[in-house]
Structure formats: structure tokens, C-alpha cells
Amino acid sequence: TYVVTEVCIKCKYTDCVEVCPVDCFYEGENMLVIHPDECIDCGVCEPECPVEAIKPDTEPDLDKWLEVNTKFSEEWPNITTKKPAPEDADEMAKVDGKYEKYFS
Ligand code: SF4
Ligand code: F3S
Numbered sequence: 001t002y003v004v005t006e007v008c009i010k011c012k013y014t015d016c017v018e019v020c021p022v023d024c025f026y027e028g029e030n031m032l033v034i035h036p037d038e039c040i041d042c043g044v045c046e047p048e049c050p051v052e053a054i055k056p057d058t059e060p061d062l063d064k065w066l067e068v069n070t071k072f073s074e075e076w077p078n079i080t081t082k083k084p085a086p087e088d089a090d091e092m093a094k095v096d097g098k099y100e101k102y103f104s
Contacts, residue, residue: 001036002045003065006099007053008032010092014082016045016054027079028072030102035073036066051093068103 004016008031016032017025024038025045034045034054046054057066086092 001039001041001057001066001069002034002043002054003036003057003062003069004031004033005053005055005062005065007051007093008049009098009102010086010095011051011053011089013050013085013089014079015048015050017079018082019044019048020080023078023080024073025079026073026076028076030098032079033069033072033076036070038073051090053093064099068099 010030012031014032017023021042021044022038022040024035025032026035036057041056043056046056048054055062055065092098
């Protein structure tokens with residue numbers, strides 16, 4: 001599966017949702033996640049994200065993000081249509097420690 005990672009938090013460009021052939025993105029207040037059981041590993045979303053928040057889970061050190069995607073894709077509503085990103089999305093994409101701040 002592919003996973004959405006920390007960079008998406010408070011950034012949320014949502015370009016990714018428009019290209020997914022199986023509509024497996026789910027939207028929380030601060031980020032999007034991919035449903036790991038629905039993702040067919042096509043990879044088309046990865047280059048769509050302007051801030052490179054989407055990674056294949058074969059990359060190292062993504063265990064935490066696979067957990068986040070698995071858990072919240074069961075709780076959050078599906079999203080299939082792009083919406084405007086926050087005005088400070090580019091700045092927020094560069095901020096570290098967003099997981100600790102917004103998920104605990
Ligand atoms: Fe959707 Fe393909 Fe991205 Fe998986 S890899 S979330 S199926 S666009
Ligand atoms: Fe997030 Fe990138 Fe999609 S910022 S909403 S993963 S386009």
C-alpha cells in the first residue's frame with residue numbers, strides 16, 4: 001500500500017484524491033490517509049502530491065504512518081474531490097513535529 005505521511009498534516013493539498021482509481025482517500029481535520037486494504041498500489045497518487053507526502057510502505061521507517069493510515073481510514077469520511085488547501089499550506093508542509101502536536 002501507499003501511505004500519507006507527516007508532511008500532509010495542516011497542508012492537505014488534496015490533489016491526490018482526484019487521481020485515485022479506487023477512491024481510497026479519507027479526510028481528517030488535519031490530514032488525509034489512504035485505506036491500506038483498498039489501495040491497489042497503482043502509484044499514481046505519489047507524484048500528484050506537491051509536497052511529496054505520499055510514499056510506498058516499502059520505504060523504511062513508515063511503520064508509524066502505516067498505523068495512522070490504517071486506524072483513521074476506518075474512522076474518517078471518504079474524500080474524492082479536491083478542495084482548496086489552507087493558505088499557509090506551503091509553510092506548514094515544512095514544519096517538523098506535527099504528528100506529536102496534532103495527534104497526541
Ligand atoms: Fe489510490 Fe493508487 Fe494511490 Fe493507492 S497508490 S492510494 S490506489 S492512487
Ligand atoms: Fe496531503 Fe499531498 Fe494529498 S498534501 S492531501 S497527500 S496532495
